[in-house]
Amino acid sequence: MPELSVLAWVALAVGAMSVGMSKAALPGVNTIAIALFAAALPAKQSTGAVLLLLIVGDVFALLLYRRHARLRALLPLIPAVLVGILAGVVFLNYASDTWTKRVIGVILLLVIGVTLWRRRRERHDPDSVPGGRVMAASYGALGGFTTMVANAGGPVMTMYFLAMRFPMKEFLGTAAYFFAAVNLAKVPFSIGLGILTVDTVLIDLVLIPAVAVGALLGRIIVRRMDQRFFDVFVIAVTILGAVYLLF
Template identity: 55%
Template sequence: MFDALPTLGALPWAVLAVAALLVGVSKTSLPGLGTISVALFAAVLPARASTAAILLLLILADVFALAIYRRHADWPTLIRLIPAVVAGLIVGAFFLAFADDAWVRRGIGVILLLLMAATLWQRLRPRIQACSPRRRRLERAWYGSLSGFTTMVANSGGAAMSMYLLTAGFSVKAFLGTAAWFFAVINLTKVPISIGLGLITPATLVLDLVLAPAVVIGALIGKWIGARIKQSVFEWAVIGFTVVGAVYLVI
């Protein structure tokens, strides 16, 4: 696929540029847009190849997210998520080694839609009492492992992590700061795994170099949005964009 990048037409390049722009925006203001970026990359490139291509752009966007929100992270939350996330990454690596493009795309889409349904039900139902410590542990295990799995398979871990942070009631800056550190570490961890699976190639690097300016522009736009967005708008935007991206992956 990547052996002849110039053969990509004007429309595919435009779609990839928009997706790269959304990568930057998603990291610095609207995490749900990340799922749409994944869907756009998968629309132009084979699903497995798109996973590697977008990974390096996500790392570039992580740099900007850390520069803006690094002081707002909730470290106890991050530390408690580590075991479940590592388990999810391992399972995702094995899945990615054997699954074909159709399984990768549709499988992630179905998982995200189920996750959205569960999250909406949880947000809309009456809250009778606070969550018990046992339930919090179960939620960490579920969301953490799912985030590790989906981020390894299709760089869609932002959806699972977003739902966890929303249910935990994080403010916009605490949400973005915690997510920034989480995915900066996770995405760097995925690089040697992706190289080992043969997904990152010299042509991948060329493609990402061309698209890097769009990520930078998107990150700066996202910084402007993040400083002004209201909490309620932020939360529903995260949910809405994630649902749109998940539906696309399924169909």
């Protein structure tokens, strides 16, 4: 087991709880986990540790919301996500940590801007049909890229599901299937890049209960949350995450 200070373990535990809450109720909160893990662990090790906990969180999300998923909505995303993941693997071999964060921050701000613009346009034209192949390809490629390089694909795909006008539980159920598949696909690449190690697994085994606590708290929260608050919260947290990564 790696030697960490008490403060580092507290930061990791809070980050693990935020992963559980993000999967069960509040997408985008896992940005907190990315920040806390990056502060407590070396850059590559933190990315691997977050990845494994995200997979654990995906399991909880599937148990809670799998019946609400709209799986057909994910089919147009698959080719673009794979391209994005491969681009992320290449990018990781050359980019520094600083440039990685800044590039993702810029991407998130652009995605947020496009999503808000689309939602405003749709309010003036309620009969318009959301989505399309170009939209799915764009969000999918950016989501695959950002999730590979920094586990930051959540905010990008959150904006996609918002743009598709998913109700809250359909949002959470569909996202659960999507991220479970994507995160599992990243595991072989992460091992090859040295991001996933034995030390990473040992740390995560200690933190799994914190993910479970976060998921249970998220389940309680989602029962008391309306759709409007959900949408506003998701957008606000995504903006904060993008600004953090940028600066």
